[in-house]
Amino acid sequence: MLQKSSAKINWKLWFASWSQIDWLLLILAVGLTVLGGLAIQTTQVREGAVDWWQHWLIGALGLSFTPILARLRYEGLIQWHWVTYAITNLSLLAVIFMGVAANGAQSWINIGSFNVQPSEFAKVGLIITLAALLHERPASTLPALFRALAATALPWGLIMLQPDLGTGLVFGAITLGMLYWADANPGWLVLMMSPLVSAILYNVFFPGWLIWALAMGIIAWLTLPLRFVVTIGAIAGNFAAGKLSGILWGLLKEYQKDRLTLFLHPEKNPLGGGYQLIQSRIAIGSGEFWGRGLYQGTQTQLNFIPEQHTDFIFSAIGEQLGFIGCIGVLIAFWLICFRLLYIACNAKENFGSLLAIGMLSMIAFQVIINISMTVGLAPITGIPLPWLSYGRSALLTNFIALGLVESVANYRPRKRF
Numbered sequence: 204m205l206q207k208s209s210a211k212i213n214w215k216l217w218f219a220s221w222s223q224i225d226w227l228l229l230i231l232a233v234g235l236t237v238l239g240g241l242a243i244q245t246t247q248v249r250e251g252a253v254d255w256w257q258h259w260l261i262g263a264l265g266l267s268f269t270p271i272l273a274r275l276r277y278e279g280l281i282q283w284h285w286v287t288y289a290i291t292n293l294s295l296l297a298v299i300f301m302g303v304a305a306n307g308a309q310s311w312i313n314i315g316s317f318n319v320q321p322s323e324f325a326k327v328g329l330i331i332t333l334a335a336l337l338h339e340r341p342a343s344t345l346p347a348l349f350r351a352l353a354a355t356a357l358p359w360g361l362i363m364l365q366p367d368l369g370t371g372l373v374f375g376a377i378t379l380g381m382l383y384w385a386d387a388n389p390g391w392l393v394l395m396m397s398p399l400v401s402a403i404l405y406n407v408f409f410p411g412w413l414i415w416a417l418a419m420g421i422i423a424w425l426t427l428p429l430r431f432v433v434t435i436g437a438i439a440g441n442f443a444a445g446k447l448s449g450i451l452w453g454l455l456k457e458y459q460k461d462r463l464t465l466f467l468h469p470e471k472n473p474l475g476g477g478y479q480l481i482q483s484r485i486a487i488g489s490g491e492f493w494g495r496g497l498y499q500g501t502q503t504q505l506n507f508i509p510e511q512h513t514d515f516i517f518s519a520i521g522e523q524l525g526f527i528g529c530i531g532v533l534i535a536f537w538l539i540c541f542r543l544l545y546i547a548c549n550a551k552e553n554f555g556s557l558l559a560i561g562m563l564s565m566i567a568f569q570v571i572i573n574i575s576m577t578v579g580l581a582p583i584t585g586i587p588l589p590w591l592s593y594g595r596s597a598l599l600t601n602f603i604a605l606g607l608v609e610s611v612a613n614y615r616p617r618k619r620f
Contacts, residue, residue: 224273225612228542231535235574236262236598238532241389242519243593245498246512254512261595265602272606273613280607281554284335288354291328295361310365320596322362322370327604329358329374330561333381338554342387345427347512351382352395352462369586373568380564381557384547390426394419394437398444405445416441451548466582479515482507484575486531487521494525512593519579532591536570546612555611562604 240262244255280287294312298321303313312319332354340347355378363371379392397419404412416438423437424430469477486502489495500522502508508515521529540563547559566589573588575581587597 211490223613223615224270224609225542228539228605228612229609230544231268231539232590232601233262235267235532235535236266238520239516239575239591239593240518241497242523242591243512244521245500245523246506246516257595258593260603261598262590265599268599269602269606269609272603273609275610277555277558277607277610277612278552278614281335281338281573282330284332287328288332291321291325291332292358292361293326295358297321299361299364310367312369317595319384320594322365322367323594323600324603325358325362326370326373326377326565327600327607329355329377330381330558330565330604331607333378334554334557334561337381337385337557338552341553342382342385346393347385348382348387351378351385364542367585369572369584372572372584373565373586376568377561377564380568381561384557384560385553388426390422393422394426395605397437397441401441401444401504405448412441412445453600464582466576466579469579479509479583480576480579482513483511483518484579485516487578490522490525490528491528494521494523494528497523499523514573514583514587514592515577516588516592517574520591521577533574536566536589540567543608546608546615549615550611551614551616555615559608559611562608564602566601 236259240255240259243258247255269620298310298312301312303318310320310322312321333351336351336354337347340350342351343349355374359371359374362374379396383389383392397415401412401415404415407523420434420438421439423433427433465477466480469480484502486508489500489502495501498504500519503511503522505518508518511519517529517532520532524531541561543563543566547556547563550556550559569586569589571586572581573585573592576583576586587594589601590598
């Protein structure tokens with residue numbers, strides 16, 4: 204009897220190690236992974252295709268990491284953040300010298316029969332590094348802000364050398380989200396993004412560019428020291444960004460311009476650069492309210508959409524599961540973001556809170572851009588849809604990040620009743 208009682212106690216102690224993990228967050232991630240494998244299978248029209256079960260296999264592997272990471276104390280990462288940062292940059296540097304090219308970017312390293320994409324794992328490395336730096340020194344001062352930006356600059360530069368614009372944009376979203384959460388002045392963040400906005404407005408809406416540049420001068424005056432100098436600098440910088448973008452735009456060839464703007468009018472080149480977007484919109488529209496049903500979509504089954512199992516998996520879901528399926532996916536992602544925000548708000552200290560916000564920034568940005576590009580609201584950038592798109596490195600990255608955030612949830616202060 205004593206042995207049986209002892210065994211029961213041990214089991215209780217074992218399961219108590221995961222007593223506070225966020226089960227809803229975990230279930231939603233697993234559900235999306237299952238749906239992703241099913242959607243990928245419906246797009247695999249060629250005989251012997253294995254991407255769908257590989258998606259589930261890698262998802263199961265990633266899921267096995269999640270409870271292990273959730274049981275470990277995440278605070279231990281603080282003392283290892285420079286090691287993490289070094290490994291992240293060395294892996295990105297290895298891609299430049301040892302990587303293999305695909306789809307116009309040299310982003311993969313061959314390990315046996317597998318292609319590993321270090322830039323995906325670098326997202327988690329950046330989140331850990333920034334969380335540690337901002338935990339030590341919040342971004343409420345300019346030196347702390349520039350320190351975080353300097354840490355981001357090196358891996359971001361290595362990624363842009365591949366070149367991988369999509370991942371570079373994700374890095375920007377992670378950095379901005381974490382800086383905002385670490386008490387950076389919102390005006391500083393607007394000023395950081397202002398040259399990009401000026402470059403766009405100069406070529407799209409010229410009066411708006413002038414107004415924007417003057418507005419940035421006002422923000423600089425209100426938020427930065429040395430008011431006169433920084434105000435002139437902000438206005439001049441935005442004017443220069445606009446003018447430079449106009450010069451660079453004129454140097455681009457027509458096909459390069461089309462790649463950036465064709466999402467606005469894909470009908471201009473329906474058999475070339477606009478083909479993928481046109482077919483994607485046809486697929487989503489043909490799903491109507493309830494969808495055509497699994498394996499019944501014409502665009503999906505006849506393979507009209509290139510790369511539909513990766514970046515354009517949402518179009519396959521829209522055609523086969525319709526408006527209801529699309530809304531269900533959006534609600535699932537909304538709940539994931541809500542739970543990540545809840546964990547960030549209830550973490551026991553800033554490091555854990557920043558880890559959750561880093562993952563929130565990564566997931567939310569990828570969802571918004573990926574779905575926007577499938578319906579023609581954003582250029583095609585090669586950003587995957589988390590847990591749904593086929594991509595072994597991306598899927599593992601998402602589960603590793605999930606495990607770290609579950610650790611933050613697991614070790615948050617216990618509620619007393």
